[in-house]
Amino acid sequence: MILTIATTPFEGQKPGTSGLRKRVPVFQQRHYVENFVQSIFDCLEGFAGTTLVVGGDGRFFNREAIQTVIRLAAANGFGRILVGRGGILSTPAASNVIRVRKAYGGIILSASHNPGGPDGDFGIKYNVGNGGPAPEKVTEAVFARTRTITEYRTLDSADVDLDRLGEVGVGAAIVEVIDPVDDYAGLMQRLFDFDRIRGLFASGFRMKFDAMSAVTGPYARQILERMLGAPHGTVMNFTPEPDFGGHHPDPNLVHARHLYDLAMSIDGPDFCAASDGDGDRNLIIGNHAFVTPSDSLAMLAANAHLAPGYAKGIAGIARSMPTSRAADRVAEKMGISLYETPTGWKFFGNLLDAGLVTICGEESAGTGSDHVREKDGLWAVLLWLDIVAARRQSVAAIQREHWAAYGRNYYSRHDFEEVETDGANALMAHLREGLVGLKGKRFGALEIAGADDFAYHDPVDGSDSANQGIRVLFEDGSRIVYRLSGTGTSGATLRVYIERFEPDAAAHGLETQAALADLIALGHALARIEHFTGRREPSVIT
Numbered sequence: 179m180i181l182t183i184a185t186t187p188f189e190g191q192k193p194g195t196s197g198l199r200k201r202v203p204v205f206q207q208r209h210y211v212e213n214f215v216q217s218i219f220d221c222l223e224g225f226a227g228t229t230l231v232v233g234g235d236g237r238f239f240n241r242e243a244i245q246t247v248i249r250l251a252a253a254n255g256f257g258r259i260l261v262g263r264g265g266i267l268s269t270p271a272a273s274n275v276i277r278v279r280k281a282y283g284g285i286i287l288s289a290s291h292n293p294g295g296p297d298g299d300f301g302i303k304y305n306v307g308n309g310g311p312a313p314e315k316v317t318e319a320v321f322a323r324t325r326t327i328t329e330y331r332t333l334d335s336a337d338v339d340l341d342r343l344g345e346v347g348v349g350a351a352i353v354e355v356i357d358p359v360d361d362y363a364g365l366m367q368r369l370f371d372f373d374r375i376r377g378l379f380a381s382g383f384r385m386k387f388d389a390m391s392a393v394t395g396p397y398a399r400q401i402l403e404r405m406l407g408a409p410h411g412t413v414m415n416f417t418p419e420p421d422f423g424g425h426h427p428d429p430n431l432v433h434a435r436h437l438y439d440l441a442m443s444i445d446g447p448d449f450c451a452a453s454d455g456d457g458d459r460n461l462i463i464g465n466h467a468f469v470t471p472s473d474s475l476a477m478l479a480a481n482a483h484l485a486p487g488y489a490k491g492i493a494g495i496a497r498s499m500p501t502s503r504a505a506d507r508v509a510e511k512m513g514i515s516l517y518e519t520p521t522g523w524k525f526f527g528n529l530l531d532a533g534l535v536t537i538c539g540e541e542s543a544g545t546g547s548d549h550v551r552e553k554d555g556l557w558a559v560l561l562w563l564d565i566v567a568a569r570r571q572s573v574a575a576i577q578r579e580h581w582a583a584y585g586r587n588y589y590s591r592h593d594f595e596e597v598e599t600d601g602a603n604a605l606m607a608h609l610r611e612g613l614v615g616l617k618g619k620r621f622g623a624l625e626i627a628g629a630d631d632f633a634y635h636d637p638v639d640g641s642d643s644a645n646q647g648i649r650v651l652f653e654d655g656s657r658i659v660y661r662l663s664g665t666g667t668s669g670a671t672l673r674v675y676i677e678r679f680e681p682d683a684a685a686h687g688l689e690t691q692a693a694l695a696d697l698i699a700l701g702h703a704l705a706r707i708e709h710f711t712g713r714r715e716p717s718v719i720t
Contacts, residue, residue, distance in 0.1 A: 179334045180253045180349065185209045191217070191324035193317040195522040195663075197303025199289045202239050205300045209330070211246050215285065216330035217323040218304045219254045221316060225282045227257035231275050231305075233267025233358065234287030235393040235456040236418035237294035241265045243302070245337050247285050252351035253331040256282070259351055262358035265340050266418060268393045268457030270546070270554035271362040273309035277550065278361055283307055288393075288456035291428035295421030310527035310551030314643065359400050366401060366557065369487030369549060370564045376407045378567040384409075384447040387559065388437055391415045391423035394453040397556055406563075427454050429461035429543055429555070430720045431468070442466055449566070449573060453555030458523075459543040460555035462562055464573020472502035472589050475539030477580050478561055480508045482537060484568040485561055487549065492536035496526050499632050499647055500659045500675040501541040502589040511584065520634050520646040521661065527551050528638035541591060541675065578686075585681040588693040592716035593663075594672040594707065602662055602670035605710035609648045609660055612704075616650065621700050625653045650704065655679035658701045672711065674701050691719070 188207070191198055191214050198214055205211055219225075230251050234240040244265045251259050260275060261267075267275065269286055276284045289301035304312045304320070312320075333349045345354045379385075385408055389395035395416030402408040415423060426433040429452035441450040441463040452461040462469040469477065479495050482488040494515035495505050509516035517535060519525035523546075526538040530548045539545040544553030562573070569576060616629040632646040647661035656678045663671040676697045680686060691698070701707075708714050 181332050181334055182329050183209070183212070183332060184329050185213055185327060187325050187327055188213055192321045193303065196290060196311060197286070197301050199292065199299055199301040202296055202298055202300045205239060205243065211243050211302070212250060212330045212332065213324060213327050214302055215247055215250050216254075217320050217327055218285070219250065220323050220327070221319040222283070226255040228282035229258040229260060229279060230256045231260045231267070231272055231279070231281045231284035233262035233272050233284075234265055235268070236264065236266050236420065237289065237300065237422070237455065238296055238298060238420040239300050240287050240420070241340060243287050243300070244340065246332075247287075248338055248348055248353055249333040249335060250330065252335075252349040252353075253333045256351055259348070259353045261338070261340060261353060261355050263341060263343060263355050264358075266358045266393060266396065268358070268362070268397060270458055270550050270552045270557065271358055271397065273305060273550035273552040274362055274365055275356070276305060276307065276309040281307065286456070290456050291454040291459055293422065293426050294455065295424070298421065305551075308527060308531055308551050310530075311522070311524035313524055313527070314641070359397050362397060363401055363405065365549060366560055367405070369557070370485050370560050371567070372406060374567045375560070375563050378563065379407045379409070383449070385412050385449040385451070386414060386437065386440060386447050387412060388414045388429070388434060388452040389416045390425060390427040390429065390434070390452055390454065391417060391419040392427045392453070392455045392457070393418050394457040394556055397457065398453070401556065401560070422455060429454050429459055430718070432718050432720065434461050437461065438463055438468060441468070449563070451559045451562070453559070454543070457555050458553040460545065460558040461543060462558065462573070464577070467572070467574035467577050469573065469577060470502070470589055471539065471543040471545070472504050472541050472587065473577070473580070474558065474562075475501065475537070475545050476504035476508045476584070477576065478545060478558065478565070479505055479537045480512075480580060481565045481569070481576070482547075482561065485564045488536065488547070493533055494529070494535035496529050496535040496538045498522075498525075498540040499649070500591075500661060500673070501539060502587040502677050503655070503657070503679070504584065504587040505539065507584045517637075520632070520643050523551075523553055525634065525636070525643070528636055532638045534637070541589070581686045582683050585679055586686045588678045588680060588688070588690055590676050590690055590694055591720050592674045592676070592698070593718040593720070594674070594711055594713050595717040596669035597672055597711040597713060599670045601710045601712070602672050605672065605705055605707065606648065606660065606662060608710065609705055613648070622696060624656065624696065624700060627651045627653045656697055658697060658704070660705055672707070674705070674707075674716070676701055
């Protein structure tokens with residue numbers, strides 16, 4: 179029976195760069211999930227009888243929220259609801275299911291790389307029919323609706339057994355519990371030369387992949403160990419846990435430091451990799467060769483033609499504005515277009531749908547291609563493996579040759595987490611006020627060529643996005659970028675991105691923070707970081 183339940187709005191149900199994210203206790207409030215999901219449905223049209231995909235990364239509260247979404251979806255008129263077994267669907271796998279099953283859209287329950295558990299983070303986002311995150315016009319409409327909502331529609335029905343494959347009726351809808359790995363593994367098999375990668379492992383190639391007790395575990399075990407023949411034990415922490423095993427599921431050099439230390443050890447594996455909470459980010463480390471996410475984007479784009487799925491070449495490259503300009507030099511040499519977008523994978527969707535780009539990436543460890551409309555951690559790992567197998571070179575050798583051909587972009591991100599929101603906003607206002615006077619100023623050997631508040635004009639739909647981050651550009655190609663992140667759940671996170679271009683191969687072996695020392699100091703001074711935030715040092719350096 180369909181129930182119409184009276185409700186009142188909650189403050190702050192505003193989607194960020196990747197959906198609505200809050201602490202678990204916030205989502206556990208009565209009516210909270212219902213209000214937000216109903217607001218999504220209220221902003222959609224023409225979905226009666228269509229298919230909705232639902233899944234998440236298995237974090238705490240995932241199963242309970244899925245049951246709520248199923249009841250609301252059925253009560254609002256969806257005809258079929260596809261749910262990953264156990265409530266599990268990685269974000270890229272969900273995007274793929276939406277696309278291959280021709281679904282109307284999908285609800286993805288995840289806070290990505292944020293920590294989980296009863297006091298951790300939770301998130302809900304809506305993906306549209308192309309498999310990608312909802313564009314700003316949709317998320318803005320959803321937010322507006324959350325502020326006026328007075329009722330939601332649900333069912334008085336029993337929970338669905340999420341662990342049993344098959345179909346069951348819920349109201350007038352059919353809920354189908356699907357294997358979360360099958361469709362995705364088949365897609366990877368079409369993109370990459372699995373025989374060649376099998377041969378790589380058969381030759382004695384050693385690898386460690388850390389699934390970080392998160393969603394990628396089942397995918398990585400099936401593909402790497404069972405389909406590609408990697409030795410048993412290659413995949414670590416492969417069982418998704420509601421609290422990610424008590425660890426922070428962000429594949430960076432802070433939270434996955436053990437992989438870096440392993441790869442840099444005397445008898446370390448040839449290749450180490452990891453993915454995050456919902457499977458859309460990646461960490462790539464060769465034996466004695468850490469690959470920054472920005473460099474990984476550039477190197478994958480330069481070598482993608484070696485994989486069967488990209489043998490005809492790539493149409494173009496897109497990167498988020500804070501991502502280093504290493505990919506720009508690849509695009510220039512290849513004679514293809516490079517698009518610089520705001521942060522958020524949703525900005526790549528139009529470019530991919532229009533066929534303007536093939537490979538996309540963000541400095542926050544997200545890379546992907548036109549195979550889905552999300553970044554894809556395991557895809558990046560498999561493309562790296564296929565490139566290593568095709569070139570018969572180590573990651574370190576591939577990296578050295580790339581820098582020799584294109585130059586090296588020394589790059590680092592300094593995060594000041596959970597600073598006071600008012601102070602962070604005042605810092606950004608201070609920078610904006612001083613933009614006009616920065617051009618031509620010299621600070622030692624550094625001369626500012628220009629500064630702006632990045633704005634983006636979408637070449638496909640004509641939409642405009644302003645105030646996307648402060649860029650300070652230097653005559654030698656260096657940059658400092660300031661941006662407030664939209665992925666946190668408390669306070670504000672100030673991100674400072676520092677980049678220096680070095681064309682001289684003789685200077686490609688410097689330690690990154692040392693190579694950037696003058697820019698780092700200037701970045702603090704220009705923004706008056708300590709004054710506005712009270713912080714002398716960043717919380718995390720990546």
